[in-house]
Every structure is written in structure tokens, then in C-alpha cells.
Amino acid sequence: MMLHIECLNDKGRDLVLVPGWGSSAAIFDPLLDALMVEFKVHRVVFDNSGWCKSTPAALQYRLIQCLKRQAPQQSLWMGWSLGGLLATQLAAQAPEYVRGLITVAFNPCFVQRDDWHCAMPQAEFSRFQTDFSINPETTLKRFQALQVLGAPDKRPLLDWLQRSCSPLSTAYLSDLLMLLLEDARPALAQLQLPVLHLLGKADALVPASLLVELLPLLSSNASVQCYSGASHLPFISAADRLMKDLLCWEASLC
Numbered sequence: 607m608m609l610h611i612e613c614l615n616d617k618g619r620d621l622v623l624v625p626g627w628g629s630s631a632a633i634f635d636p637l638l639d640a641l642m643v644e645f646k647v648h649r650v651v652f653d654n655s656g657w658c659k660s661t662p663a664a665l666q667y668r669l670i671q672c673l674k675r676q677a678p679q680q681s682l683w684m685g686w687s688l689g690g691l692l693a694t695q696l697a698a699q700a701p702e703y704v705r706g707l708i709t710v711a712f713n714p715c716f717v718q719r720d721d722w723h724c725a726m727p728q729a730e731f732s733r734f735q736t737d738f739s740i741n742p743e744t745t746l747k748r749f750q751a752l753q754v755l756g757a758p759d760k761r762p763l764l765d766w767l768q769r770s771c772s773p774l775s776t777a778y779l780s781d782l783l784m785l786l787l788e789d790a791r792p793a794l795a796q797l798q799l800p801v802l803h804l805l806g807k808a809d810a811l812v813p814a815s816l817l818v819e820l821l822p823l824l825s826s827n828a829s830v831q832c833y834s835g836a837s838h839l840p841f842i843s844a845a846d847r848l849m850k851d852l853l854c855w856e857a858s859l860c
Contacts, residue, residue: 626687
């Protein structure tokens with residue numbers, strides 16, 4: 607099994623949390639107390655078993671199948687960064703599992719394409735892949751530093767990232783990294799369910815100022831919130847504001 611979904615409490619509306627690349631499910635812990643007041647919280651945990659070498663498309667398919675086998679139906683799904691990509695693909699392929707989609711610090715194309723320039727240049731991404739394969743520990747630390755760049759609470763955020771590292775092996779993290787080459791725009795375009803995109807205005811990895819305008823154009827029922835003073839982890843830096851917006855948005859689904 608490449609992943610499993612664990613349930614953290616037994617009351618409330620179902621909400622599934624999907625972590626991003628390089629972090630474990632514990633990355634959401636600072637938000638759990640607030641979430642569990644309202645939701646029955648589940649979180650996706652990646653495991654060091656069941657993996658095999660495959661193309662990005664095949665890997666994504668296998669991960670989505672793992673999620674479908676375990677996911678509660680008609681849940682809210684909240685995916686951070688790469689987790690947003692996986693949650694988006696699940697919502698497109700199996701909408702019966704998803705009542706509403708929440709993405710956090712998510713770019714539907716993390717790597718630039720001819721028709722999508724608000725992303726990481728291909729050469730820079732390839733260099734990051736190479737660096738990670740040669741020196742994973744140093745490269746991961748550099749990536750963590752980028753995630754907190756521009757945040758006023760940089761030091762505690764960095765400490766939390768370092769305590770919440772993914773338990774996956776370097777090989778499996780390299781496999782997951784390939785998923786960032788995927789284009790999630792077609793998946794967003796086919797969604798008929800409500801979507802909430804949450805961004806950090808100071809995010810050095812995701813160009814929030816551009817995505818605020820572009821994301822609502824990609825799906826028919828999307829809302830966007832952008833938080834000043836927050837970088838790539840707005841669910842920590844702007845936790846109170848984010849929870850207020852999440853609950854307001856969820857109330858509109860009823």
C-alpha cells in the first residue's frame with residue numbers, strides 16, 4: 607500500500623487532508639484543533655511500501671486508486687501544494703467522493719508550459735530534481751527555506767517544516783516529484799463541484815498575485831482567497847483567517 611488514510615476523530619462532516627511534497631501528514635497538526643471542532647478529520651499518510659518505478663501518469667493513477675479504495679464518500683478534500691494536485695485529480699476522476707475541493711498554495715501547472723508562464727521554469731525544475739537525487743538532505747532544506755521565504759513568522763515555520771518531514775525514502779520522494787510535471791488544468795476545467803483556492807500572498811513558490819486572477823477562469827464554481835503575511839503555508843501563518851473563510855465557504859454548500 608503506497609498510502610493509507612487515518613481518521614483522527616469521530617464527529618463532524620468528513621474532511622480529508624492531503625500533504626504536499628517533502629512533508630508528512632503532521633504538517634497540518636497546528637490546524638487540527640480548530641478543524642476537529644467542525645469536522646471529522648482524515649489525513650493521507652504516505653507509506654514506504656507498494657511503490658514501483660512508473661511514469662508520472664501511471665504513478666498518479668495508482669495513487670488515485672489507493673485514495674478511492676479508502677476515502678469516505680462525499681467528503682471535503684483539502685490538498686496542500688502537491689496534495690492539491692492529487693485532490694484535484696481525485697475530484698475530476700471520482701466526484702462521488704468529493705463534496706467540495708479546497709486547494710492550498712496550489713498551482714495547476716507547477717512547471718512552466720508554453721501557455722502557462724506563471725510557474726517554475728523547466729530548467730530550474732530539472733536542476734532541482736538532479737540536486738535532490740545527488741544531495742537530498744541539502745536540497746530538501748533549501749526547498750523548506752523557499753517555503754517560508756517572505757513570511758514574518760519564518761523561524762517557527764521552518765522549525766515546523768523540519769519536524770514534519772516526509773518519512774518516504776529519497777527514491778519515492780523523487781517519484782512524487784515527477785507528479786509536479788503534470789498539468790491539472792484539464793481536471794479543474796471538468797469539475798462541476800465547488801472549489802476554494804487558498805493562497806499566501808508572499809509565497810515564493812506559487813505566484814499568488816497572478817493565480818488570484820487565473821484560477822477562477824479554470825473552473826466554473828471556484829472561489830479564491832489570498833492572505834497577506836503568508837507564504838507557502840497559509841494554513842499556519844493565517845490559520846484564523848483561513849478557518850473563517852473555509853467555514854463560510856462550506857456553509858454556502860448546504
